[in-house]
Amino acid sequence: MKLYTYYRSQAAFRVRIALNLKGIAREDTYLHLEKGDQFDPAYKALNPQMVVPTLVDGGATLFQSLAILEYLDETHPEPPLLPREPAARAWCRGFALINIADSHPLIVPRIRHYLLDEMQWSQEQLMAWIRRWIGAGLEAMEALLAAHEQSGRFCHGGAPTLADIGLVTQVTPARLFGGDLSLYPRVMRVYDTVMTIPAFADAAPARQPDAE
C-alpha cells in the first residue's frame, strides 16, 4: 500500500502503527507539512482536505486516520484492532476518539498557524492552549482507565487495540509540548508498555526517514 505521510503527523503515526501491527508493507511518499507540500494541486486532487495521511490500496484512496484504521481491520482482520463484544468495541473507539476527535484537531498545523499568524498569539499563549486541551484529554483517559476493569498493561485486554493507538498519539504531543505526564500514571503505564512493541516503536515520528 502507498502512504502519503509526514513524520510529525500524529494521524500518520496512527496509520503507521496499524500497518505495522497488521504486517502490511508500505511505500511512503513524504509531504513536508510545514513547507506546504500538502497544498500542491496534485495532492489536493487525491485528498481534498489537503492533510495527511492518505493511503492508497489498489484502486481505493483512503483518508482520515480512523476510517483507515477501520478499513485495515476489516480487510486484514488479524491481529484485530478491536475486541469482539460491541460494548467493548465502543469503549475502545470512544477512548481513541478523545484523541482523534477532541484533542488532536485543536493542535494541528493549520490551527497553530492561524493562532500564531492571524491572531498574533505569542508562543506562550499557543503552548497554554495546547497543554490545556491535551491535558483535558489525558485527564479523561486516566479516569476512563481507572474505571475500566479490563485495563492494565493495555487500555483493554491483553493486546493492543485502537484505544492504545489513540493513547500514544495523545501522549506524544504532550511530551513534545512539555505537559506534566506524572499526573497520568495509568496512561503512562500503557504508553510505556506499547512503545516497547516494534510495531509502535518503529512507527514513531523520530524513526521515520523524513524526520529532521
Add this chain to the structure above:
Amino acid sequence: MKLYTYYRSQAAFRVRIALNLKGIAREDTYLHLEKGDQFDPAYKALNPQMVVPTLVDGGATLFQSLAILEYLDETHPEPPLLPREPAARAWCRGFALINIADSHPLIVPRIRHYLLDEMQWSQEQLMAWIRRWIGAGLEAMEALLAAHEQSGRFCHGGAPTLADIGLVTQVTPARLFGGDLSLYPRVMRVYDTVMTIPAFADAAPARQPDAE
C-alpha cells in the same frame, strides 16, 4: 436506551438521527451545557469528559458520538449506517470524520468559552474562526461529493449513511453561524434530501423538548 443530551449539541444530534433511523426508543435526560450541567460530579462519573452525548444501553455506558453510531450499527444492523464494501465504508467514515474529527471539535462550547473568556476574542473574531473551519470542512465535502460516482441525493448510494449524518451536523452550525452555503450545491442537495426524512427532521435541535 437512555440518552444524556442537549438540544444544540451536534454530537447528540448525530446519535438522535441514528436512534431514529434504527427505530430505537429512547428516554432523554437533558443537560444544559451553557449552564454547566455537564460538570455535575454525578455526570462526570458517567462521562469523564463532561460532554454529551452519553448513551446507556443496559449495563453499557457509551460515549463519543461516532463510537455510539458504530455500536448501534453493530447491535441493530437494520437499516445499515454503512455500505457493505470496505472501501465504500471507509469513504463514508472518512467523510463523516471531516465533521466529527476536524471541524466540529473547533467550535464546541469549551472552545468558544476559552476564546471569548480567556483570550478575550470579540464576537466577530469568534465568528470568523467558526466560519473559517466550518467552511474548510464544507469545501472538502463538496470536492469529495463531486469526485464520488456513487453520490447523488445521498452522499453514497440510495439511502442515508454515516456520511449523511456527518454532513447534516456540518451544515447545521454553518446555518446557525451565518456561513454562505450557496458555495456547496452538492452538500446542500444531500442536506435538503435527508432533512425531509422524519428520522433526521425529528432529531433536529429545534424539535427537542429542551430547545429554547
